[in-house]
Amino acid sequence: MSEYQSTKSTIDAVPKPLVENSNGAALYGLLQQLNTSQFWTAEQLAKGQLQQLKNLLSYVILHSPYYKNQFSDLDVNSLDLALFTKLPVLSRSSLQANNDSIDCTVVPAAHGKVTESMTSGSTGAPVELRATGLTATIWNAINMREHIWHKRDATQTSASIRWSANQTGMAPEGTHFNDWGSPINQFYQTGRSHYLNSGSDISAQIKWLQQLQPSYLMTHPSNLRALIDESLRRDIELPPFKEVRCVGENVTAQLRQTVRSQLNSSLVDFYSSEETGYVALQCPLLDHYHVQSESVIVEIVRDDGSACNLHEPGRILITSLRNYATPLIRYEIGDYGEFGEPCDCGRGLPVLSRINGRVRNMLHLPSGNKSWPNFGFRKMMEITPLRQFQVVQHELEKIELKLVVDEKLSPQQEAQVKKILCDNLGYPFTVNISYHSFLARSSGGKFEDFISLIEHG
Ligand SMILES: [Zn+2]
Missing domain, CATH: 3.30.300 (GMP Synthetase; Chain A, domain 3)
Incomplete structure (x- = not known):
């Protein structure tokens, strides 16, 4: 899957690579841009971010009552990234207390439809968030980038065992789909995919996996741990996964090692949040993560607000460069992490060497x-x-x-x-x-x- 190619387009007049609808076409263009920008230098990325930041701040000062007040003295034209790091931090409690006034009263028409959702986030304090068609498109593009980085063979079968509140997809049956879903089905004729609710008993999960024999598995780290422990305890083999992808919890080095030694497979993780979308993806070559700088600015700061050095753990602050509906600027998400040295893979996207996301027990x-x-x-x-x-x-x-x-x-x-x-x-x-x-x-x-x-x- 190293080339962007479509097996689905029927528009013969348009040269390949092709996509069959306007969503796919927009995504293809974005993917081409992301393919280039991932190899930009730190200076090039910073320049691009600063321009996006200026656009965002100019807009929120006009249209968000909260930021209009917060940034009343700010001269956006003279802003640089050093000055940016002096702007006030948006804590989770501030977001909650100012939930309505943070939202922009109008959103540019070009950003598409505004949707609302509610989240408990990382800190258990519920907030309402708004997103746009644009943020959804960016999410899809980075989702595709993640598939491409990890060279998934989309013709294979994939399985997902994740929590869902509505009791759907419980064992023994689960839920079955003809393809891998959007956005990847806009680019490839994919294999089938299957879903099981992680509320199902671990023994039933193993039986389900043995019947389906998927090449790819996505699940929560602690559920993966439980699957491996149960298969070892009962001396039964899990399917030979090409890759296990983790979601929603902190992945430890120990779990990566266990997946290598017990499953003879690799573990791929990513860092995202309901509030900001994708924040960082695992490098295609190494176990650390690359910040998705085309979409977010990530800072790591000490308790006094000053920037941490490389490998110094601190509070993660995230600025979403694309969300003009509920703008999040220097948002303290509640996770801790640390930056690492630039990556040998050649990507200029900053390296997060550790992310200590919350651990949600079962x-x-x-x-x-x-x-x-x-x-x-x-x-x-x-x-x-x-x-x-x-x-x-x-x-x-x-x-x-x-x-x-x-x-x-x-x-x-x-x-x-x-x-x-x-x-x-x-x-x-x-x-x-x-x-x-x-x-x-x-x-x-x-x-x-x-x-x-x-x-x-
Ligand atoms: Zn890398």
Whole structure:
């Protein structure tokens, strides 16, 4: 898959490579540009980013009430990247407190349709986010770049075992698709793809994989760990995956090593967030990550706000250069990471040598199953505004719901919230609600919205 080629176009008059619809054509153009810019020097990338940044800041000062106030003294024309690093940081709590005033009141028509979503993000504090047609197109382009970097053979079968709140795709059947879906199906005639809800029991997941024998697997790191542990315990073999792709959690060097030694396969990871889309992709040659500088500016700072040195861990700040609907400028996402030296692969895109994303533990159900917990916080927000929440499983049947709220819930509201939580967790747990003024980070520096204190076996 080293060349962009289409096997699907029917427009003979247009020379190959081809795509069959306007979305694909727009993506193809973007991919060509990304193919060039990945090899730009740091200076070339910085120049391109500064221009995008100036465009973004000029726009938000006019159209976002929050930034109009924040940047009232800023002369955008004289801005450089050094001055940029002196601008105020947008914390998660600021984003939450100013959720409406941050949004631009109008979005350029060329950016396409505005859509809204709600997220619990990395810190358990729910916020509403807006995105545009443009941000979706950029997401698709970087998604394609990721396939191309890792030279996936799209004619093969791919399987995904991921959490979904709506109980679809449970074992033993899962859900089956004729191709790999968008955007890659706009470029290639792909093989089939299959989905299983990671809420399914681990034994059932293994059986499902053995039946389908997929070449590619995508799953959560802790689910992958559970699959490998169970296959070793029962002395059964998982299919010979060409590659395992991880999503949604921190990947450790130990897990990479386990995948190499136990599965004789490679592990590919990427770093993305609901708020900003793709942030960094794993290098095609090495285990570290390249910042997607065409779309985001990533900074790593100390507690006092100064920039970290290479290999010095610090707080990750992300500026989304493309989102004019909910602009995120120097947004503190809640993850920690560190920069590394420029990569030998020749790409000028900065290197993130480590990302310490949050670890979301698995929920233990009294049936013996383990699953990815879902909380139903959107429904809870309809009962009462939650500033922050955290769910702790103390015992097999005992759950604590920690809340940060402006006003304590009434007994009736508490009962409603407990019911929503139990319905979403999938078991009638005994739930205790406790109230807090602030929910602290874990010792590793990460906020975990779910912690199971039951030892993982
Ligand atoms: Zn590289």
